[in-house]
Amino acid sequence: MATAIRTSTLRPLARARPRHAFRTTTQTPPRHAPARRFLNTETAPVLYSAHAKVVGARTGHVEGDDLNVDLTMAKSLGGPGDKGKTNPEELFAAGYGACFQSAMNAVAPSLNVRMPSAKEDSIVESTVHLVGDMGKLDMGIRVELTVKVKGLEKEDLEKVVAKAREVCPYSRATRGNVDTRIEVVKVE
Structure with a gap:
């Protein structure tokens, strides 16, 4: 004999489920279930590699294949915030x-x-x-x-x-x- 479930029993569960709507403000959009990903980043073929060498941390220098920038600590973090540096x-x-x-x-x-x-x-x-x-x-x-x-x-x-x-x-x-x-x- 099958057991019937009363819909009134399920209503509180249905109400408890969060409802999301996409917002076009600075609010976080809903976290959709990510698209099924078939890419295994551990074994996938490399398309491009970027390399950077950092010397001197946040107040140092960065060099890469096509990169050559000086770094500065932002003023809001207590640094000088030097112009022309990043x-x-x-x-x-x-x-x-x-x-x-x-x-x-x-x-x-x-x-x-x-x-x-x-x-x-x-x-x-x-x-x-x-x-x-x-x-x-x-x-x-x-x-x-x-x-x-x-x-x-x-x-x-x-x-x-x-x-x-x-x-x-x-x-x-x-x-x-x-x-x-x-x-x-x-x-x-």
Whole structure:
């Protein structure tokens, strides 16, 4: 004999389940189940390798194959904030923004969305915040991306951003470990 479950018994469980909606403010978008990933990063073929040699930590110098930059400690962290020099957070912000924008361009055709051809009509502004407590050496980062694309409907842009978030290597590397907030801005 089958046991019947009363729907009134299930209602509290259904109400307890969180409901998410994609927001286009600086709030964190919903954590969608990541797309099934078949790539094993341990054994996948190498497409490109970047190498950097750092001497002198946050106040030192970085050299790479095509990189030659001096570092400075940001003023807000007690350093001089020397003009013409950079820091790890700026480098990470630049890398994440460029990678995310490339992911947007790569996924747009699969969504039947045409990205603008003029470079200045598609902008990703990225901010990397160093957060935590320096005294206790308990620090992390938080990321904010602002995506501005001219000529796309906001709905189409949101689809592109959501898909880019699934495939961008930086987004994949930081998923579940770094709070990343994306704001989508429609530009006329």
